[in-house]
Amino acid sequence: MSSEAPKAPENGQDQSQAPAWQPPRLEKQVATRASPQLEKILEDGHGRIYARSVKGKFDNIRILMIYFTQIIFYGLPWLQWNGRQAVLFDLGARKFYLFGMVLWPQDVIYLTVLLIISAYALFLFTAIAGRLFCGYACPQSVYTKIMMWIERKVEGDRVQRIRLDEQPWNFKKFRIKFTKHSLWILFSLWTGFTFIGYFAPIRELPGHFMALTLGPWQWFWFWLYSGATLSFAGFLRESICRYACPYARFQSAMVDDDTFVVSYDYVRGEPRGPRSKKVDHKEKGLGDCINCSLCVQVCPTGIDIREGLQYMCIGCGACADVCNQVMEKMGYEQDLIRYTSGRAISERLTQAEARKRMFRPRVLIYISLLVIVTGVLIFSMLTRDTLKMNIIRDRGLLGREVAGGLIENVYRLQLVNTAEEPVTIQISAEGIANILIKRADNGKDMFVLPPASTEQIPVVVQIPYDSGLANGMHPITIRAQSVSEDNRKSMASDTSNFYVPN
Structure with a gap:
């Protein structure tokens, strides 16, 4: 895909008859020739991108998002809640702690719904603003x-980094490169340490690291996540976004002409060309783009936004920031490159008019689904029972006659208390007249279940021998009712069969 600027109309040519400039489009290629996009990718694949630093509105937003996301990621494992780690996915104990909530493997439905919400949110953000999440x-x-901030602090900005890489190796170059890579490695190791701190008590991890007593899976994930951070963010960088990220490939199915993306206003900008600030570019038949190429130099993926929307664009807005600086110096109107829709540029809509078209039927459907599913999840989690029970029948002893003229069956109740406080449990049974239930070890029908725990309680169920029931299986229901210290009640029940022997 060519990046050359279209030529301005010749002197004396009727500009109204000149063909209007259009953004480059992907044309169908003959089978024996690669597309221009593929040719450009192959051409650029061997070169390194030296992104230039830029300051501006969108860069400030990115920095704020970095602070926001990384304070959460690095700080959340250290937060305490009720004397324990606030967020801990304890795979060994099969418990997930989320602040005041304890989730068990039986609660995997919540994870499923959460993934559905994430998918809907991704569809919504993409339909509204393209790869907003990526940027x-x-x-x-x-x-x-x-990583690039560390690199700039150690090696300097774009020109200094290019010169450093081109010069032969000496002690100064070795010292600078060693410092940069050492900081990269330390940052990556801290990131890997924090990652495994979500799956093991993080306050105990430093001692295990010093004593080299981490478990095999902990060592595996520590080195994997640390290595991925170093290689992906430090070395591969834009290659992940351009070649490995699947989101870049399927976003085109969710983006249409009303999606807000980083766009070059070709109607204003073309024909592009260099000029002096004192020159009246309108008289010369030039657009507002001075062809300075700064938008390409600041792009972290190395694309030219003037060639139109490309799947490699992550929507970070760096090109918009630097272009606004150039427009300010030239005395031109700002926002030659801006977040807007393709329709707004082609039909010359105002930003307000373009935003109104943003909320089209597909976006409203995504919002409705997102609100409904999120509401259902929140309601379900707030009203869920903190007590769960499963009946495990003792298959080695189906039924027997005991003293007192009773028939007895033995069961095990698997009880899960998901609350953060101990609860008193009372068990009962129904389904057969005069049925009785009690613990097998102490003969009582009440006991205390510890907080955030699971226990198997042996119980016996008895009925009178002269109850008149036929031999065989008879359905029964066993209930467990809990009363916590704040008088909140929860109930769980399960069904089984009572065997009457011959």
Whole structure:
């Protein structure tokens, strides 16, 4: 895909008859030739991108998002709640702690719904503003930005880094490169340490690290996440966004002409060309773009936004920031590159008019589904029972006659208390007249279940021998009712069969 600027009309040519400039489009290629996009990718694939630093509105937003996301990521495992880690996915104990909530494997439905919500949110954000997540919240973009900040502090900005890489190796170059990579490695190791701190008590991890007593899976994930952070954000960088990220490939199915994306206003900008600030570019037949190429130099993926929307664009807005600086110096109107829709540029809509078209039927459907599913999840989690029970029948002893003219069956009740406080449990049974139930070990029908615990309680169920029931199986229901210290009640029940022997 060519990046050359279209030529201005010749002197004396009727500009009204000149063909209007259009953004480059992907044309169908003959089978024996690669597309221009593929040719450009192959051409650029061997070169390194030296992104230039830029300051501006969108860069400030990215920095704020970095602070916001990383304070949460690095700080959340250290937060305490009721004397324990506030967020801990304890796979060994099969418990997930989320502040005041304890989730068990039986609660996997909540994880499923959460993934559905994430998918709907991704569809919604993409339909509204393209790869908004990629530019501001994606871990790849966030960590790349952090690595590039370290690189600029150690090696300097774009020109200094290019000169450093071109010069032969000497002690100064070795010292600078060693410092940069050492900081990269330390940051990556701290990131890997924090990651496993979500799956093991993080306050105990430093001691295990010093004593080298981490478990095999903990060592595996520590080195994997640390290595991924170093390689993806430090070395591969834009290659992940351009070649490996699947989101870049399927976003085109969710983006239409009313989606707000980083766009170059070709109607204003073309024909592009260099000029002096004192020159009246309108008289010369030039557009507002001075062809300075700064928008390409600041792009973290190395694309030219003037060629139109490309799947490699992560929507970070760096090109918009630097272009606004150039427009200010030239005395031109700002926002030659801006977040807007393709329709707004082609039909010359105002930003307000373009925003009205943003909320089209597909976006409203995504919002409705997102609100409904999120509401259902929140309601379900707030009203869920903190007590769960399953009946496990003792298959080695189906039924027997005991003293007192009773028939007895033995069961095990698997009880789960998901509350953060101990609860008193009272068990009962129904389904057969004069049925009795009690613990097998102490003969009582009440006991205390510890907080956030699961226990198997042996119980016996008895009925009178002269109850008149036929031999065989008879359905019964066993209930467990809890009363916590704040008088909140919860009930769980399960069904089983009572066996009457011959």
